Amino acid sequence: MAAGTALAQPKGKKAPAKGAPPKTAPAKGSDDAGEIELDDKGGASVGSGAGTPNGAPATGASAGSNDVNPDEIDMGEPEQQQGNLNADLNAANQANAVKAGPVKKTPVSWKDITVVVRKPFLKSRRTELFPFVGATMNDNIIRHYSYGGELAYYLTDVLAVGVEGQGFVHSFREPFDLIARQARRLPTVNQYNWSAALDFHYVPVYGKFAILDHKLITWESFFTAGIGVGQSEVIPRDTKFPGFTNLLIQPNVGVAMRFFLTRWLTVNLGFRDYIFFDHFEPQNRSDTNFATAADAKAHADGSLINNVMFQIGVSFWIPTTFEYTTFR
Amino acid sequence: MKNHTLLLAMVGVLAVGAIPAHAEPRQNSLAGDVAVRHRRLLVKRRFEVTPLFESTVNADFRHIIGGGLKIEYHLSDMWSIGAVGVASTAINTALVNKILPSLEKTTDNATREPSQTEFKDHLNSMPLHGAAYLSFTPWYGKLAAFGQAFVAFDFYFQAGVAFAQLKSNCPTTVCSDKNPGGSTQGAGGDTIPADNNPNNDDPLNNGSRVGLYLGGGIHVFLNDFLALDLTVRDYAFTDNPSGADFNADLFVSKADNRFLHHLFFGLGLSIMLPTTVKRTP
Numbered sequence: 001m002a003a004g005t006a007l008a009q010p011k012g013k014k015a016p017a018k019g020a021p022p023k024t025a026p027a028k029g030s031d032d033a034g035e036i037e038l039d040d041k042g043g044a045s046v047g048s049g050a051g052t053p054n055g056a057p058a059t060g061a062s063a064g065s066n067d068v069n070p071d072e073i074d075m076g077e078p079e080q081q082q083g084n085l086n087a088d089l090n091a092a093n094q095a096n097a098v099k100a101g102p103v104k105k106t107p108v109s110w111k112d113i114t115v116v117v118r119k120p121f122l123k124s125r126r127t128e129l130f131p132f133v134g135a136t137m138n139d140n141i142i143r144h145y146s147y148g149g150e151l152a153y154y155l156t157d158v159l160a161v162g163v164e165g166q167g168f169v170h171s172f173r174e175p176f177d178l179i180a181r182q183a184r185r186l187p188t189v190n191q192y193n194w195s196a197a198l199d200f201h202y203v204p205v206y207g208k209f210a211i212l213d214h215k216l217i218t219w220e221s222f223f224t225a226g227i228g229v230g231q232s233e234v235i236p237r238d239t240k241f242p243g244f245t246n247l248l249i250q251p252n253v254g255v256a257m258r259f260f261l262t263r264w265l266t267v268n269l270g271f272r273d274y275i276f277f278d279h280f281e282p283q284n285r286s287d288t289n290f291a292t293a294a295d296a297k298a299h300a301d302g303s304l305i306n307n308v309m310f311q312i313g314v315s316f317w318i319p320t321t322f323e324y325t326t327f328r
Numbered sequence: 329m330k331n332h333t334l335l336l337a338m339v340g341v342l343a344v345g346a347i348p349a350h351a352e353p354r355q356n357s358l359a360g361d362v363a364v365r366h367r368r369l370l371v372k373r374r375f376e377v378t379p380l381f382e383s384t385v386n387a388d389f390r391h392i393i394g395g396g397l398k399i400e401y402h403l404s405d406m407w408s409i410g411a412v413g414v415a416s417t418a419i420n421t422a423l424v425n426k427i428l429p430s431l432e433k434t435t436d437n438a439t440r441e442p443s444q445t446e447f448k449d450h451l452n453s454m455p456l457h458g459a460a461y462l463s464f465t466p467w468y469g470k471l472a473a474f475g476q477a478f479v480a481f482d483f484y485f486q487a488g489v490a491f492a493q494l495k496s497n498c499p500t501t502v503c504s505d506k507n508p509g510g511s512t513q514g515a516g517g518d519t520i521p522a523d524n525n526p527n528n529d530d531p532l533n534n535g536s537r538v539g540l541y542l543g544g545g546i547h548v549f550l551n552d553f554l555a556l557d558l559t560v561r562d563y564a565f566t567d568n569p570s571g572a573d574f575n576a577d578l579f580v581s582k583a584d585n586r587f588l589h590h591l592f593f594g595l596g597l598s599i600m601l602p603t604t605v606k607r608t609p
Contacts, residue, residue: 140388140423175388175423182526182572183427184441207481209469210364213405221471 119206120218121260122322123154130268132313134166137271138306141176142189144168146309152201160201164226168192186237188280192307193245195274197228197252217259224254224272234281234296241285244293244300248276256311264320269312278305367608370480370549370600371402371465378557380596382414385560387590389569390418392454398557398596400463408463410486412561418453435502435527442527442572445502450571452496452533454590457563459541461488480549490541490563492590496534496571503530509579522579529580531571539565539587545594553603557596564589 134146148166155161170191179185206220228250234243256270279300282290290296378398384391394416402408420428428444435443442450468482506512508529512520545559566585568574574584 138386140386140421178388178570178572178574179423179427181576182442182570182574183431183447184439185427185430205471205473207469207471209467209481209483212466213364216364217467217469219469 118324119157121263121266122157122324123160123203123317124157126154126322127318128152128154128160128162128315129318130162130164130313130315132166132268132311134272134309134311136307137310138308140173141179141187142170142191143173144170144192144307144309146311149313150199152199158203160203162199162201163196164199164228165194165196167194188237188283188301189235190232190246190278190280191235193231193233195228195230195248195250197226197250199224199226199228199252219257219259221255221257224252224256224270226252228252228274230274230276232278234279234300236281236285238285241291241296242293243281244297246279246297246300248278250274250276258315263322264317266315266317267312268315269310272309272311274307274309276305276307277302365608368480368552368605369405369608370468370552370555370605371408371482371547372405372606374402374605375601376400376402376408376410376598377601378596378598380412380414380557380559380594382416382561382592382594385591385593387421387569389421389424389451390453391421392416392418392457392590392592396458398598405468406465408465408484409461410463411458411460413456413458415456416454418451420451424448424451437523437525437528440525440527446527447572449498449502450496450527450531450533452494452531452567452569452571454492455495457490457492457590459486459488459490459543459561459563461486461541461543482547484545484547486541486543486545486561488541490537490539490565492537492539492563492565494534494537494567496531498531498571503528505529505579509577509581524578526573526578526580529573531568532580532582533568533571533585537565537567539563547598552605553600555598555600557594557598559594559596561592561594562589563592 128151130150130152132146132148132150134148136142136144146166146168148164150162150164152160152162168191172189176187176189179187201222201224203220203222205222206218208216208218210216230248230250231245232248233245236243252272252274254270254272256268256272259267261267279297279302282296282299282301285291285296290299376398378400379395380398381393381395383393394414396412396414398410398412400408400410428447431444431447432439432441433444435446463484463486465482465484468480470478470480472478505523505525505528507522508526509522511522514520541561541563543559543561545557547555547557549555564587567588567590568580568585569588571580572584573580574586577583
């Protein structure tokens with residue numbers, strides 16, 4: 001029966017009660033020694049018999065918590081919370097000024113609280129190191145491949161600020177040659193050299209899915225908005241003329257998904273639209289017309305560009321682990 | 329004697345240590361369980377009827393935009409068979425709109441340059457296309473959006489047979505070469521050699537095509553019987569969208585066709601029939 005009192009007693013100072021019997025002595029008259037019993041109406045009352053000087057079982061509510069021997073019990077955190085919950089419940093009842101007859105208490109315990117599954121991955125106050133590669137999605141003349149990285153710090157679990165940088169290489173797509181051969185026209189194209197940006201991320205969507213009805217994977221989707229700079233360079237139609245570079249102001253917006261593999265590793269993939277006003281080589285360039293780079297740049301044709309890129313990479317999270325601050 | 333006792337004791341200790349532990353490894357009782365209990369079977373043994381909109385992604389010469397219908401029957405949670413058909417119209421891409429004004433307005437055979445009419449009339453369109461396919465749905469799950477909306481979703485992948493009806497309309501006044509790449513008989517019976525001008529050849533890029541279909545997409549379930557259907561589809565078949573000389577042999581022939589991927593993005597609203605769903609145990 002002594003065991004029964006252990007679970008019901010708040011953890012606190014272990015001052016032995018007066019007249020406490022030896023720890024090993026079972027309470028006289030107790031026929032359910034060793035059985036664990038939980039009672040939300042003041043757990044101490046249940047096993048209070050153990051604390052009586054003569055070992056006689058206490059009955060009902062007449063046995064107060066003062067009779068409990070704290071030396072015999074190991075008190076855990078949940079029980080402390082249980083006591084608080086009862087105190088709150090009693091306070092609420094006392095605050096009710098109108099009492100019309102006997103009040104029936106509804107037993108409340110932590111068992112009644114619905115368990116909500118915790119997020120398996122916390123990002124708050126963690127840093128994400130995200131190396132990635134990308135490819136242009138919406139240019140049918142030239143395709144840029146990018147390599148870069150982003151360093152992002154999560155202020156909360158859904159909001160982050162980061163800096164990114166990337167370099168580019170390019171290849172020409174089929175129409176680049178086709179237009180030259182079939183329509184006798186040389187396309188005017190720019191290549192991108194590098195870009196950098198300050199980004200903000202917001203995570204409004206998270207979820208989980210089962211793969212082949214077996215393994216659960218958690219994921220989330222996030223939006224990105226940022227502002228940055230970049231450099232483009234004119235690819236001269238006639239290689240005897242020099243090209244020139246442009247410094248670009250590049251806002252960007254994007255949407256991406258993140259799949260959680262471990263506590264410190266995720267896979268990210270998404271789309272980003274880099275928006276900028278680019279300057280292209282002027283038409284009718286010749287030995288006498290816009291021959292120099294400065295002259296060509298001064299008479300460049302401008303156009304608003306949406307460079308939509310698909311990006312994929314692996315994120316490393318620092319610190320590599322995290323601790324929950326709430327109960328499971 | 330003392331040494332023997334020590335030796336026996338050592339052997340005994342070693343023997344005890346060598347005895348393999350037969351304790352049963354602790355196993356999670358959920359180890360053999362399914363990933364999700366009481367799961368709503370949102371697709372199993374249901375018909376899916378999806379009115380949809382489809383558009384090409386990053387087309388070279390003409391965007392193909394149209395509407396159609398997808399009909400699918402889900403044999404199980406993961407496997408389904410279906411067909412999709414789309415009727416479309418064609419819109420010139422920005423590339424074509426840039427090239428066209430720069431071309432000569434009237435035909436000049438002295439140049440290798442096509443006229444505006446020649447260039448435009450060689451391009452083809454795709455008034456009808458579709459596919460019959462087998463679909464595999466390996467992923468399903470649920471998501472929370474803005475902490476408010478909780479919806480189910482699944483990812484699927486499809487493979488099958490693609491078909492397309494291509495159309496080009498080059499009148500004989502423009503595509504006037506009766507024997508592209510070959511000599512012709514003149515009015516006086518003399519032989520006229522090949523003109524080496526692909527701009528007046530028939531584009532040969534119309535008719536029916538059969539090829540490979542690949543697709544992947546996501547259902548986002550709005551309720552038990554309605555779902556948003558977002559899909560990327562690749563209809564791959566032989567085509568020559570520009571209708572011009574691709575292999576640089578100075579005339580247009582079937583050899584200028586090549587196996588091309590036609591990438592489409594589709595958006596549809598799936599209606600699941602019957603409208604009620606069952607649950608797993």
